[in-house]
Amino acid sequence: MSAGASHKGNTGHEDSAEVSAVYAKVTWRLIPFLFLCYIVAYLDRVNVGFAKLTMLSDLNLSEAVYGLGAGIFFVGYFLFEVPSNIILHKVGARRWIARIMITWGVISGCMMFVTSEWSFYILRFLLGIAEAGFFPGIILYITYWFPADRRGKITTLFMTAIPLAGVVGGPLSGWILQSMDGTMGYAGWQWLFVVEAVPSVIMGVLVLVLMTDGISHAKWLNPREKKILQDRIDADGQDKQDHSIKKIFTSLMIWRFALIYFCFVMGLYGIGFWLPSLIKGMGVAGALDIGLLSAIPYAVAVVGMVLVSRSADKHSERRWHVAIPAVLGAIGLILSVLLHGNAVLSMAALSLGTFGILTSLPLFWSLPTAFLRGTAAAAGIALINSLGNLAGFVSPFLIGVIKTRTQSTDAGMYMLAASLVVGALLTLSISAKSIAEKK
Known part of the structure; x- marks a missing residue:
C-alpha cells in the first residue's frame, strides 16, 4: 500500500518536472526569436525620435510637423489592425508575421527619401499600415502555446524587447547620426x-524558415510533449468566452481595456518619441552621448519588468501589479520636470518613469487574454491594441503642439503623468473575478 502511494507521489513529481521541462523547451525555442523580431520592430517605429535631432533642421520642419508625422503612423495602424489579426488567425502566424516584417522594413528604409512634411506624413502612414497586426499577432500567438498562469512572465520576457531596443538602439542611432553623416552625400538621419531597416527584412525572411504556426505544427515536439501543451491550453480555455466578432465590438469590457491601454500607451510613446529631445534639453550636445544616456532609463526598465512580472505570477495577481507601476511612471515623469535643473536627478526620474510605464504594459495584456479565446481573442486583442495605440498618434502630436507653443515639454509631461494615473485607476476598477484571478 505504501509502495503504491509512494509511486503515485513520485509520478506526480515527475509529471511536474516533465511539464516544466516542456515549457522550458518551448520558451527557449520561441521567445528569443520573437524577442529579436520585436526589437527590430520597435527600432523602426521610434528611430524617428533620433532622426528628429538633425532631420527637422535639414528639412526645415517644425516640432508640430514632427509630432503629427510621428503620430500619424498609428492612424494607418489603427485602420488595419483588426483585419490584420483576423487574417493572421486564419492563415497562420508564420506567413503573416513574415509579410508584416518585410513590408515595414522596406517602407522604413524609404524614409531616407523624405524631403517635405507631406512625404514624411505619407511614409509614416504607410509604415503604420505595414506594421498593423504585428504586436497583437504576437500576443495572440503566445496564447496558442502558454496558458494564463504562465503568460504574465512570458509576455513580459517578450516585451523586454522594448527597453532593450532602447538600450541597443540609442547608442546605435547616435553613432549612425554622428559617424555616417555626409557618407556618400547622405545625411546621418538618412x-x-x-541601416536600421535591414534587420527587419532579414528577420522577416527568417520567420518563414523558423516560426511554427502552433503546437500541432511543431516538428521539434514529440507527441507526448504536444499533448502536455495542448491539454493545458484546452483546460485554460474552458472558462474563457468565445464571443462573436460583432459582440467584441459592443463589449463594454473590451472598450474599458482599450481605454486603459490608451492611457498607458500615451506614456510609452511620450518617452519613445521624445526621450532623445528631453536629454538634449538637459544640455547634452553630441548625438552619440544622447544615445548612450538614453540607454540608462531602458536598462533600469528591463530589470524592473522582470522582477515585477515574477511577483505577479507568484501571487497570481495582475491588477495591482499593473496599477502601481503606472503610478510610479507618473511620479517619474512629474519629477523629471521638477528636477530639470539637475541632470543626474532628472535622469533618475526619467528612469523611474520609463520603468513604471514599460512594466505596466506587458502585465496589462494578462487581463484581456484571461477571458477571450479563438477568433474572439484575435479580434479582441487587435481591437484593444488598435484603439489603445491611437494614443501613439495623440501623444506625440499634443506634445509637439505644446512644445511649439510654449518652447517647453513640461506641460506635455504633466499630461502624460495624468494619463497614467487614470489608466491605473481604471485597472483597479475591474473586478478580480471578471478576469479570473486565481491561485
Missing part, C-alpha cells in the same frame, strides 16, 4: 533609416 543612413539611420536605411
Whole structure:
C-alpha cells in the first residue's frame, strides 16, 4: 500500500518536472526569436525620435510637423489592425508575421527619401499600415502555446524587447547620426533609416524558415510533449468566452481595456518619441552621448519588468501589479520636470518613469487574454491594441503642439503623468473575478 502511494507521489513529481521541462523547451525555442523580431520592430517605429535631432533642421520642419508625422503612423495602424489579426488567425502566424516584417522594413528604409512634411506624413502612414497586426499577432500567438498562469512572465520576457531596443538602439542611432553623416552625400538621419531597416527584412525572411504556426505544427515536439501543451491550453480555455466578432465590438469590457491601454500607451510613446529631445534639453550636445544616456532609463526598465512580472505570477495577481507601476511612471515623469535643473536627478526620474510605464504594459495584456479565446481573442486583442495605440498618434502630436507653443515639454509631461494615473485607476476598477484571478 505504501509502495503504491509512494509511486503515485513520485509520478506526480515527475509529471511536474516533465511539464516544466516542456515549457522550458518551448520558451527557449520561441521567445528569443520573437524577442529579436520585436526589437527590430520597435527600432523602426521610434528611430524617428533620433532622426528628429538633425532631420527637422535639414528639412526645415517644425516640432508640430514632427509630432503629427510621428503620430500619424498609428492612424494607418489603427485602420488595419483588426483585419490584420483576423487574417493572421486564419492563415497562420508564420506567413503573416513574415509579410508584416518585410513590408515595414522596406517602407522604413524609404524614409531616407523624405524631403517635405507631406512625404514624411505619407511614409509614416504607410509604415503604420505595414506594421498593423504585428504586436497583437504576437500576443495572440503566445496564447496558442502558454496558458494564463504562465503568460504574465512570458509576455513580459517578450516585451523586454522594448527597453532593450532602447538600450541597443540609442547608442546605435547616435553613432549612425554622428559617424555616417555626409557618407556618400547622405545625411546621418538618412543612413539611420536605411541601416536600421535591414534587420527587419532579414528577420522577416527568417520567420518563414523558423516560426511554427502552433503546437500541432511543431516538428521539434514529440507527441507526448504536444499533448502536455495542448491539454493545458484546452483546460485554460474552458472558462474563457468565445464571443462573436460583432459582440467584441459592443463589449463594454473590451472598450474599458482599450481605454486603459490608451492611457498607458500615451506614456510609452511620450518617452519613445521624445526621450532623445528631453536629454538634449538637459544640455547634452553630441548625438552619440544622447544615445548612450538614453540607454540608462531602458536598462533600469528591463530589470524592473522582470522582477515585477515574477511577483505577479507568484501571487497570481495582475491588477495591482499593473496599477502601481503606472503610478510610479507618473511620479517619474512629474519629477523629471521638477528636477530639470539637475541632470543626474532628472535622469533618475526619467528612469523611474520609463520603468513604471514599460512594466505596466506587458502585465496589462494578462487581463484581456484571461477571458477571450479563438477568433474572439484575435479580434479582441487587435481591437484593444488598435484603439489603445491611437494614443501613439495623440501623444506625440499634443506634445509637439505644446512644445511649439510654449518652447517647453513640461506641460506635455504633466499630461502624460495624468494619463497614467487614470489608466491605473481604471485597472483597479475591474473586478478580480471578471478576469479570473486565481491561485
